Amino acid sequence: MKRRNFIGTTAAASVGFLTTSAAMANNNKVAQPDKLKYNINHSVCYWCYGTIPFEDFLKNLVELDIRSIDLVGPDEFPLLKKYNIHASMCWGAGLGIEKGWNDPSLHEELIKDYERVIPLVAEAGYTNLICFSGNRNGMDDLVGLRNCAKGLKQLMPLAEKHGVVLQMELLNSKVNHKDYMCDTSEWGVSLCETIGSENFKLLYDIYHMQIMEGDIIRNIEDYHQYYGHYHTGGNPGRHEIDETQEIFYPAVMKAILKTGYTGHVAQEFVPSWDDKLAALKQGVTICDV
Numbered sequence: 001m002k003r004r005n006f007i008g009t010t011a012a013a014s015v016g017f018l019t020t021s022a023a024m025a026n027n028n029k030v031a032q033p034d035k036l037k038y039n040i041n042h043s044v045c046y047w048c049y050g051t052i053p054f055e056d057f058l059k060n061l062v063e064l065d066i067r068s069i070d071l072v073g074p075d076e077f078p079l080l081k082k083y084n085i086h087a088s089m090c091w092g093a094g095l096g097i098e099k100g101w102n103d104p105s106l107h108e109e110l111i112k113d114y115e116r117v118i119p120l121v122a123e124a125g126y127t128n129l130i131c132f133s134g135n136r137n138g139m140d141d142l143v144g145l146r147n148c149a150k151g152l153k154q155l156m157p158l159a160e161k162h163g164v165v166l167q168m169e170l171l172n173s174k175v176n177h178k179d180y181m182c183d184t185s186e187w188g189v190s191l192c193e194t195i196g197s198e199n200f201k202l203l204y205d206i207y208h209m210q211i212m213e214g215d216i217i218r219n220i221e222d223y224h225q226y227y228g229h230y231h232t233g234g235n236p237g238r239h240e241i242d243e244t245q246e247i248f249y250p251a252v253m254k255a256i257l258k259t260g261y262t263g264h265v266a267q268e269f270v271p272s273w274d275d276k277l278a279a280l281k282q283g284v285t286i287c288d289v
Contacts, residue, residue, distance in 0.1 A: 036284070045231065071130070087126045129167065131152070131168050145194065159199040168200075201227065
């Protein structure tokens, strides 16, 4: 099931508990964890668990003490309120990943759509709203950067008024999102500097940036003021973030905390375990440094 293309189905899943043992993980046998420390504010991207009906998933999050969810829109806000789950990254505006702010012909439509959604996010008590650069389609990166800045600057007064932060996601153009323009920290940081507003940040996806540039901890240290949100995922394969992949997430989380970051880290790996919720609990606890 691919991100942002799913429609929730009706299958249910039972709540699992965490283990950090590789042997246990491989067998999906899990032990009940200690209470989360919550030095990291944990969240999760629902699209990875789209086979679980949304309301059932919220109930699972309550049982697992995961207090936030990513990539939800205004239609889901009432249920979030019912279960006291925070929306740590909202969506609901825009034309998707491939058609974004680097295309001036789309600016009028994009601005109108974001002007509609920004107040809805604020009224619900949330802060972050995702956006995308779009694909290059033969466009020079500098031209695309200038186009993005020109369009997004028009939204900054409204975002600042409502206390909403637009966050452009850094995605890899090597494996998953061929031709996507905002595919390096350097390009994204240049865009932030050009826009010059605290209400525009980058969503730093650790999985994607491991593929594109590596040097994860150094980039977090150097550019953390431009990163407004974080996503996880194991590389290669975008599955569990344990010792089956190459990123050592406890060290990455400690580096994030060292910067003084107080936002959320959302699990965005696609579970390979039969018990998807056990895999989620493992990922959260690995990051709970």
